[in-house]
Amino acid sequence: MSYSQTLSDRLDSLQAANGDVLRVTSGDRTYEGTLMPHHDFSDPDVLVLKLKSGYNVGIRIDGADGIELVQRPEAPIRKQKEKTVAGDKPRIAIIGTGGTIASFVDYRTGAVHPALSTDALVSQVPELGDLAEIDSKVLFSIFSENMAPQHWQELALAVANELNKGAEAVLIPHGTDTMGYTAAALSFMLGEIPRPVILVGAQRSSDRPSSDAASNLLAAARFAIEQDVAEVCVLMHDSPSDDSFAVHFGTRVRKMHTSRRDAFHSINVAPLANISPGGVAVNHPHRRKGDVKVEARIGLEKDVVLLQYFPGMRPWHFERAISGSHGAVVAGSGLGHVNKEMVEFISKAIYGGTPVVMTSQCLNGATNLGVYDTGRDLLKAGVITVDDMLPETAYVKLMWSLANSDDVAKTMRTPIANEMSERREMHV
Amino acid sequence: MSYSQTLSDRLDSLQAANGDVLRVTSGDRTYEGTLMPHHDFSDPDVLVLKLKSGYNVGIRIDGADGIELVQRPEAPIRKQKEKTVAGDKPRIAIIGTGGTIASFVDYRTGAVHPALSTDALVSQVPELGDLAEIDSKVLFSIFSENMAPQHWQELALAVANELNKGAEAVLIPHGTDTMGYTAAALSFMLGEIPRPVILVGAQRSSDRPSSDAASNLLAAARFAIEQDVAEVCVLMHDSPSDDSFAVHFGTRVRKMHTSRRDAFHSINVAPLANISPGGVAVNHPHRRKGDVKVEARIGLEKDVVLLQYFPGMRPWHFERAISGSHGAVVAGSGLGHVNKEMVEFISKAIYGGTPVVMTSQCLNGATNLGVYDTGRDLLKAGVITVDDMLPETAYVKLMWSLANSDDVAKTMRTPIANEMSERREMHV
Numbered sequence: 128m129s130y131s132q133t134l135s136d137r138l139d140s141l142q143a144a145n146g147d148v149l150r151v152t153s154g155d156r157t158y159e160g161t162l163m164p165h166h167d168f169s170d171p172d173v174l175v176l177k178l179k180s181g182y183n184v185g186i187r188i189d190g191a192d193g194i195e196l197v198q199r200p201e202a203p204i205r206k207q208k209e210k211t212v213a214g215d216k217p218r219i220a221i222i223g224t225g226g227t228i229a230s231f232v233d234y235r236t237g238a239v240h241p242a243l244s245t246d247a248l249v250s251q252v253p254e255l256g257d258l259a260e261i262d263s264k265v266l267f268s269i270f271s272e273n274m275a276p277q278h279w280q281e282l283a284l285a286v287a288n289e290l291n292k293g294a295e296a297v298l299i300p301h302g303t304d305t306m307g308y309t310a311a312a313l314s315f316m317l318g319e320i321p322r323p324v325i326l327v328g329a330q331r332s333s334d335r336p337s338s339d340a341a342s343n344l345l346a347a348a349r350f351a352i353e354q355d356v357a358e359v360c361v362l363m364h365d366s367p368s369d370d371s372f373a374v375h376f377g378t379r380v381r382k383m384h385t386s387r388r389d390a391f392h393s394i395n396v397a398p399l400a401n402i403s404p405g406g407v408a409v410n411h412p413h414r415r416k417g418d419v420k421v422e423a424r425i426g427l428e429k430d431v432v433l434l435q436y437f438p439g440m441r442p443w444h445f446e447r448a449i450s451g452s453h454g455a456v457v458a459g460s461g462l463g464h465v466n467k468e469m470v471e472f473i474s475k476a477i478y479g480g481t482p483v484v485m486t487s488q489c490l491n492g493a494t495n496l497g498v499y500d501t502g503r504d505l506l507k508a509g510v511i512t513v514d515d516m517l518p519e520t521a522y523v524k525l526m527w528s529l530a531n532s533d534d535v536a537k538t539m540r541t542p543i544a545n546e547m548s549e550r551r552e553m554h555v
Numbered sequence: 556m557s558y559s560q561t562l563s564d565r566l567d568s569l570q571a572a573n574g575d576v577l578r579v580t581s582g583d584r585t586y587e588g589t590l591m592p593h594h595d596f597s598d599p600d601v602l603v604l605k606l607k608s609g610y611n612v613g614i615r616i617d618g619a620d621g622i623e624l625v626q627r628p629e630a631p632i633r634k635q636k637e638k639t640v641a642g643d644k645p646r647i648a649i650i651g652t653g654g655t656i657a658s659f660v661d662y663r664t665g666a667v668h669p670a671l672s673t674d675a676l677v678s679q680v681p682e683l684g685d686l687a688e689i690d691s692k693v694l695f696s697i698f699s700e701n702m703a704p705q706h707w708q709e710l711a712l713a714v715a716n717e718l719n720k721g722a723e724a725v726l727i728p729h730g731t732d733t734m735g736y737t738a739a740a741l742s743f744m745l746g747e748i749p750r751p752v753i754l755v756g757a758q759r760s761s762d763r764p765s766s767d768a769a770s771n772l773l774a775a776a777r778f779a780i781e782q783d784v785a786e787v788c789v790l791m792h793d794s795p796s797d798d799s800f801a802v803h804f805g806t807r808v809r810k811m812h813t814s815r816r817d818a819f820h821s822i823n824v825a826p827l828a829n830i831s832p833g834g835v836a837v838n839h840p841h842r843r844k845g846d847v848k849v850e851a852r853i854g855l856e857k858d859v860v861l862l863q864y865f866p867g868m869r870p871w872h873f874e875r876a877i878s879g880s881h882g883a884v885v886a887g888s889g890l891g892h893v894n895k896e897m898v899e900f901i902s903k904a905i906y907g908g909t910p911v912v913m914t915s916q917c918l919n920g921a922t923n924l925g926v927y928d929t930g931r932d933l934l935k936a937g938v939i940t941v942d943d944m945l946p947e948t949a950y951v952k953l954m955w956s957l958a959n960s961d962d963v964a965k966t967m968r969t970p971i972a973n974e975m976s977e978r979r980e981m982h983v
Contacts, residue, residue, distance in 0.1 A: 272892035276867045304889035305866045312885045386888050432897030437861045439704045447875045461732035462813050464700035501700055506593030
């Protein structure tokens with residue numbers, strides 16, 4: 128707690144604690160709501176109430192304002208729980224990376240800051256301790272737009288370490304912006320795993336009443352323990368409601384909305400599983416839990432670019448973008464196209480040893496370079512096609528393939544982590 | 556017709572015409588189906604039957620094969636119709652640009668080639684002549700991955716010309732790959748229009764039984780005549796069935812599947828209209844038909860780039876990509892983010908006079924740079940935000956704004972062709 132002395136004294140005199148219902152009279156306005164935890168980013172003179180409407184309001188308190196204690200819940204709604212030292216409970220490792228799921232709103236500015244402690248996050252979800260021994264640590268504390276390939280490598284090593292130490296599951300709270308990219312990277316790097324690795328995010332910070340952090344984390348822990356699934360996946364809300372989740376293959380998932388809770392969608396496949404109050408529906412064959420030792424292959428060629436084709440793109444756009452790079456993934460138009468002028472430059476790049484992988488900016492559906500002239504010219508030039516793989520997943524896989532395979536084209540075309548459908552017949 | 560002499564003679568001896576049902580015995584296989592039109596890209600020894608199953612099959616005929624006439628329809632199913640010279644029918648201008656909608660399958664290779672004639676396309680849809688006087692011409696005959704900004708300019712002039720000559724509607728058959736970009740360009744360039752301008756595509760070439768070319772074109776003509784709407788829009792199938800269509804604002808539509816008929820989706824808004832057997836539901840306020848003279852503003856700054864942010868993107872990726880450009884649209888992560896290192900370089904570019912517009916690779920939802928540090932730093936750097944505008948539309952609008960506005964930031968932020976929602980309150 129870091130309230131100002133005055134505010135702290137006033138709350139103490141009421142014996143008000145977090146979870147109590149307070150009535151605050153400030154000027155001609157009266158607010159009634161549940162006292163929320165204060166945190167380091169809040170102004171020391173501001174207290175935060177969760178109103179009946181579900182919204183939080185930060186109220187600056189001065190001497191003239193009235194504070195009354197209205198009601199004390201029989202048990203605090205979110206009791207800080209001691210870390211469980213389990214007997215026969217499975218051990219779940221939680222590796223924090225930052226992001227909204229581990230962040231707090233600064234009510235002075237409306238801004239969201241990353242918090243430092245995974246413990247703090249876990250303490251908000253006491254139910255986790257009933258399920259498992261929770262072993263949490265912070266690996267990074269960054270927003271996910273700042274996640275870079277070297278973070279994926281460090282994370283893969285940390286996950287492998289936890290799995291090899293016998294964790295029943297590894298949960299990774301992660302910022303949502305680039306969670307799909309990280310999930311794809313872990314999918315390729317970790318290879319065979321004995322237990323599930325589940326990335327979870329939140330679209331609302333964890334101190335907001337509407338936060339999806341706790342429910343996503345808890346659903347991930349339950350899924351990991353109760354289901355015989357050993358995949359790298361992403362678990363997020365599947366609808367705006369609090370009791371419906373989707374579990375996505377790490378290579379098939381994409382953030383498809385800037386702000387909704389159900390922003391994450393599996394593309395080109397159904398989710399690996401849907402979780403609803405009625406139960407868990409697993410929609411795909413998947414790897415099961417086992418005893419395999421994880422040998423993470425974390426090598427990455429970091430000089431790879433991802434480019435979206437657009438009308439008006441000039442050959443020199445492409446040339447400049449790939450100069451100095453060791454690989455390029457193009458999100459072409461439609462079935463996997465670029466304009467005629469580009470073909471020669473793509474051909475040159477490939478001839479010079481820079482693999483070029485074609486995907487589609489449509490996101491949904493497979494590329495097919497056999498239908499139109501442009502496509503066939505690209506095939507002749509040696510472009511690598513990857514069926515219905517997401518551009519973002521292809522980008523990650525190309526980085527990984529360049530560092531881990533002697534035959535990049537073959538590796539790119541071979542499904543290894545649910546990232547693409549088996550090659551289908553060409554149909555026009 | 557360009558059958559070989561032998562095949563041509565055999566068909567003549569049967570008095571077989573397109574639309575007749577033939578039985579062909581080739582080796583131990585027998586095919587029965589409707590004779591389809593022969594076209595220049597077909598092998599001269601191949602005839603194409605539409606089977607009962609709905610599929611077309613190309614059969615290479617040699618001397619040993621039997622051909623029998625089974626049935627002659629009372630009226631040919633798709634009679635080539637004389638161009639209607641209308642009395643009081645409205646005049647619809649059709650401006651062909653190429654694409655699958657005006658293409659034929661080469662049954663030798665399974666490849667699709669652009670056809671040359673919009674007349675040929677129109678003749679496949681005789682119902683058009685019942686609705687309107689059809690005035691069709693070919694402006695381009697290219698696949699839409701080869702459409703470039705100069706084509707948009709030429710097309711806008713041609714459309715303006717038809718509208719100013721009194722066309723009741725202008726229909727533009729267009730390849731689907733970049734139809735969304737062209738639709739956005741026309742939306743900005745044409746400004747106020749007296750009658751609708753509707754782009755239509757097809758995901759199946761027009762000589763295939765499953766083609767959606769005819770039904771899309773006909774639905775567009777009907778919509779244009781019957782509804783009091785004067786917008787630039789895209790009309791495509793709304794479901795796999797043949798009687799359900801969606802009409803999209805030209806600035807809000809994106810190809811979201813590589814191959815499905817219902818590939819086109821309105822993003823962040825409902826379609827302008829839905830057409831079903833039950834009728835037409837118009838979902839938005841829109842401009843109505845009037846008498847305005849079109850003054851196309853076709854200026855474009857062509858040195859603009861569209862970049863998707865990806866983890867591992869380095870500042871020099873950005874620097875190289877925008878060097879020599881006069882504007883950049885970034886499809887950032889989440890609410891509109893890039894990594895910390897990029898901010899300085901974006902700031903430099905803006906300071907040097909190159910506007911940078913932020914959109915989201917999530918496609919759905921609005922950007923909001925007020926929530927996280929990265930976003931606020933980008934705002935400070937002068938990045939232009941455009942709410943829920945699609946990256947592709949922002950790219951087109953930036954090209955147009957740079958050539959047509961003295962205050963690019965203001966123009967970008969002001970909705971002018973349904974391309975963005977009115978600025979909403981920031982909410983965290």
